[in-house]
Amino acid sequence: MTTLASPPPAVARDPAWSGRVGGIIAFVVALWPLLAWSEFRPWLLFDSQGLQAMRGFLAGFLPPSTAPDFLVLLARSTLETLAMATAGMALAFVLAAPLAFVATRALSISRIGPGPGVWRAAGVRQSARFVLMVLRAVPEVVWALVLVRALGLGPGAGVLALGIAYGGLLGKVYSEILESTDTQPARALLEAGSGRLVALLYGLVPGAAQELASYTVYRWECAVRASVVMGFVGAGGLGQLMDQSMKMLNGGEASAILLTFLLLVLLADGISAALRKALA
Amino acid sequence: MGFTLSGCGLVHANGHRALEQVSLAAVQGERLAVIGASGAGKTTLLRVLGASLKPGEGEVNLLASAPWRLAPGPLRRLRARIGTIHQQPPIPPRLRVVTAVLAGRLGRWPLWRAITSLVYPADMAGAHAALAQLGLGDRLFDRCDRLSGGQLQRVGIARVLYQQPALMLADEPVSSLDPTLADQTLAALVAASERDGATLVASLHAVDLALKWFPRIVGMRSGRVVFDLPAGSVTPEMLSALYASEGGVPPVHGVDPHPHDSAAPEVVASPALQPARL
Numbered sequence: 357m358t359t360l361a362s363p364p365p366a367v368a369r370d371p372a373w374s375g376r377v378g379g380i381i382a383f384v385v386a387l388w389p390l391l392a393w394s395e396f397r398p399w400l401l402f403d404s405q406g407l408q409a410m411r412g413f414l415a416g417f418l419p420p421s422t423a424p425d426f427l428v429l430l431a432r433s434t435l436e437t438l439a440m441a442t443a444g445m446a447l448a449f450v451l452a453a454p455l456a457f458v459a460t461r462a463l464s465i466s467r468i469g470p471g472p473g474v475w476r477a478a479g480v481r482q483s484a485r486f487v488l489m490v491l492r493a494v495p496e497v498v499w500a501l502v503l504v505r506a507l508g509l510g511p512g513a514g515v516l517a518l519g520i521a522y523g524g525l526l527g528k529v530y531s532e533i534l535e536s537t538d539t540q541p542a543r544a545l546l547e548a549g550s551g552r553l554v555a556l557l558y559g560l561v562p563g564a565a566q567e568l569a570s571y572t573v574y575r576w577e578c579a580v581r582a583s584v585v586m587g588f589v590g591a592g593g594l595g596q597l598m599d600q601s602m603k604m605l606n607g608g609e610a611s612a613i614l615l616t617f618l619l620l621v622l623l624a625d626g627i628s629a630a631l632r633k634a635l636a
Numbered sequence: 637m638g639f640t641l642s643g644c645g646l647v648h649a650n651g652h653r654a655l656e657q658v659s660l661a662a663v664q665g666e667r668l669a670v671i672g673a674s675g676a677g678k679t680t681l682l683r684v685l686g687a688s689l690k691p692g693e694g695e696v697n698l699l700a701s702a703p704w705r706l707a708p709g710p711l712r713r714l715r716a717r718i719g720t721i722h723q724q725p726p727i728p729p730r731l732r733v734v735t736a737v738l739a740g741r742l743g744r745w746p747l748w749r750a751i752t753s754l755v756y757p758a759d760m761a762g763a764h765a766a767l768a769q770l771g772l773g774d775r776l777f778d779r780c781d782r783l784s785g786g787q788l789q790r791v792g793i794a795r796v797l798y799q800q801p802a803l804m805l806a807d808e809p810v811s812s813l814d815p816t817l818a819d820q821t822l823a824a825l826v827a828a829s830e831r832d833g834a835t836l837v838a839s840l841h842a843v844d845l846a847l848k849w850f851p852r853i854v855g856m857r858s859g860r861v862v863f864d865l866p867a868g869s870v871t872p873e874m875l876s877a878l879y880a881s882e883g884g885v886p887p888v889h890g891v892d893p894h895p896h897d898s899a900a901p902e903v904v905a906s907p908a909l910q911p912a913r914l
Contacts, residue, residue, distance in 0.1 A: 465708065465712070466708070468687075468688050469687070469688065469689065469690040469704065470690060471690065471704070471708070471711060472706075472707060472708055472711070473708060538728065540722075540724070540726040541726045541727060541728050543726070544720070544722060544726035545726075545739060545742055545743075547686060547687075547688040547715060547720065548715055548716060548718070548719065548720065548740070548742070548743050548799065549712045549713065549714070549715035549716030549717075549718075549742075549743025549744075550716075550739075550742035550743045550750075551712075551742075551747065553747065554742045554745075554747065554750045554751075555742075557750070557751065557754060558731075558735070558739050558742060558750070558754075559726075559728065562728035562730045562731050563728040563729075563730065565730070635730075
């Protein structure tokens with residue numbers, strides 16, 4: 357039996373050690389010039405001049421506006437934003453789910469063995485990944501700029517823009533979540549002759565449901581925020597209202613809108629927590 | 637029917653050779669135990685028999701068809717007739733027992749039935765019957781993460797019993813069970829194979845269980861079949877040679893041959909290992 361007193365030379369040193377040290381050094385060496393190029397100088401924030409300017413800007417935001425006609429407008433824009441984000445997410449889901457289903461390697465039947473058609477199937481998976489990449493490579497605000505020209509001002513363009521860009525994001529992350537859960541159950545089902553969709557439902561989704569739900573709600577929250585940026589290019593909702601308030605230098609209205617955002621994010625957080633609990 | 641492997645060799649992606657010139661055949665309904673030290677290639681052999689690993693060399697014939705020459709559709713239908721009991725039950729912990737057992741027939745059910753069964757279990761009576769054979773009838777609606785390791789292992793077996801395959805493969809099916817349960821569980825597997833006329837191949841770490849329940853014993857070492865004999869013809873010398881890498885002591889169910897990693901102790905006498913056979 358082995359004794360622990362004097363280990364043989366082969367185990368005297370962790371073979372992973374040099375790779376780890378090298379990786380850390382390479383990371384720092386690569387990061388430093390990136391910080392310099394991006395003009396990252398946080399200390400300027402605490403410069404007296406900078407502080408003065410920020411204080412002046414923020415002072416205009418208080419107190420939040422509570423004028424009744426503005427509040428009615430705010431409520432309507434909030435509903436519009438929520439509708440835009442929700443419809444956009446629904447569209448994104450419809451795009452993402454089938455593409456993620458095709459792109460997920462853990463559901464490949466031809467990889468078992470490997471069996472017949474393994475190269476063709478790998479090609480199909482790669483194409484699905486490529487489509488997802490193209491969809492998400494163009495930011496939603498650019499999609500919105502293009503679509504506003506085609507569909508006219510209003511939330512319709514925002515919905516479509518969100519659906520396309522977020523469809524690409526959701527699809528990629530869905531397939532990665534499915535890959536990173538335990539894939540053995542799905543594999544065992546495929547090995548016992550079940551189909552892909554059934555292996556997804558019985559083998560992968562039960563393990564990944566929490567993760568999939570909380571990522572989807574998080575993306576919905578992002579869609580609410582993204583709708584602001586898209587409002588600036590004329591796609592309606594809270595963003596368009598924010599744009600108008602900022603242009604009229606009405607800080608009180610702007611801060612009321614920001615408070616609404618805070619509430620929406622809190623709401624999304626609550627939904628996410630409740631869903632995770634339900635799926636636990 | 638049955639199966640035939642001829643001259644099968646397999647090298648894993650990491651370069652490790654797991655099977656070398658393995659030839660093995662069984663007629664439909666035969667029962668074989670595969671024994672050997674860990675790393676001898678038992679799991680790989682079962683995966684080749686399950687059409688889930690394609691050997692680099694040699695010919696495979698399962699249930700009268702050559703899986704690696706089939707088109708995807710027929711290959712899937714062939715796989716639906718092969719049931720594998722995995723060493724680690726491949727069951728998501730959040731699944732309910734009833735769903736985990738019904739999943740055994742997903743290869744045969746039409747898609748609509750598989751999907752509606754997620755909403756309302758399609759065949760609760762069938763799942764209950766499979767579980768009852770293993771003494772788990774009362775756990776039908778429990779979640780799998782509420783079960784102990786031994787119970788989960790039996791749920792994995794119930795899934796394959798419910799599948800009713802023509803070729804049943806079991807990779808260390810009783811490794812998490814105490815001796816009494818291990819005996820009952822093997823009895824249930826043997827009964828199912830007799831009832832359905834299914835071929836049963838089980839890899840077993842415990843030699844006593846193999847000799848007790850299986851008429852034919854296949855000994856493996858370093859990826860090769862070193863003997864393939866009726867249980868009555870297996871001699872203690874053959875077993876010591878087979879387990880030479882584990883100190884030459886054939887493992888017995890429920891007895892750790894290396895407690896505290898000290899020198900191998902005397903094996904506690906087990907009825908199955910005593911007379912004539914060892």
